[in-house]
């Protein structure tokens with residue numbers, strides 16, 4: 001029988017052992033988890049745009065929760081509650097403005113990220129499914145934006161939602177059902193706003209988080225598509241570890257974004273238009289900037305043609321990795337997708353600027 005006493009361990013050591021038993025993730029495992037090789041082109045920050053919408057989404061959740069403490073989603077109280085947040089709640093104007101600018105920057109960065117993926121061919125085999133998940137993220141993000149602007153219950157919120165419902169109505173066969181689903185009835189009623197709220201603050205964010213989890217998991221499983229630049233020395237290693245280099249790049253982008261957001265929120269705070277009046281149609285009804293191109297498209301054609309052609313465009317975008325592979329095989333033009341991408345981008349910018357420039 002041994003009479004030697006066990007060496008006395010410090011409280012720190014005992015806590016560490018207690019913790020390791022409960023969370024059996026050791027330093028080496030952690031390093032392996034975070035040290036995934038990242039292709040060299042991600043040293044350039046403009047290729048790291050995928051992290052930007054993710055960061056902004058976190059800002060949206062945080063500021064959204066603060067706004068939800070005061071927002072009251074019914075036609076009788078919504079506008080007043082937003083006015084209270086803006087004028088009376090401490091820093092309410094600031095967090096509301098952060099939420100509004102965060103939405104704008106998030107949508108802009110999703111579009112820029114999608115463009116970078118498109119023009120670098122990051123959607124090609126074997127990443128086709130991740131492109132489709134990305135397209136679902138784009139639709140989800142735009143819907144969060146749309147439902148969010150409807151919550152303020154100012155004139156443009158009310159009339160924007162009414163116009164959107166009438167557009168849904170023009171879809172052949174299912175139009176009426178879509179409209180009723182959106183408005184919770186045949187026309188805007190007291191159940192419409194709570195429906196927008198539950199979509200905006202619960203259903204769509206949960207869908208976005210689920211899609212994001214799959215998106216990032218697939219990015220990790222495939223790795224990011226490597227790109228080679230002519231100015232890079234051939235001997236240089238093709239990858240670098242995620243931690244700490246890439247992690248710090250993302251951290252700096254996050255900090256810069258926080259400063260930009262804060263400056264925008266302070267210099268150009270969110271305003272409040274006239275309250276919704278179902279009896280008075282405003283002279284100009286305009287959606288938010290990210291729907292300008294769609295709105296202009298609707299004005300160019302009859303409602304049914306515009307809606308069906310837009311549906312077709314979104315469908316083609318979803319299936320683009322498959323269509324692109326077929327097109328390149330048939331035409332044997334390697335850069336065909338780039339030409340189509342440039343034409344699409346110019347059309348999108350053209351329609352957006354056109355809608356922004358005209359009063360009606």
Ligand code: HEM
Nearest residue numbers: 048050051053054114122123130131134135137138224225
């Ligand atoms: C909330 C929106 C989104 C977030 C947070 C996000 C996040 C990311 C991140 C972090 C990456 C890793 C590479 C990088 O930083 O660029 C990535 C890659 C990728 N994303 Fe997204 N993404 C979003 C939306 C989209 C959309 C709209 C599409 C396209 C329709 C898309 C398609 C892809 C594809 C195919 C890759 C792999 C690219 C490659 O390997 O080069 N993503 N995404």
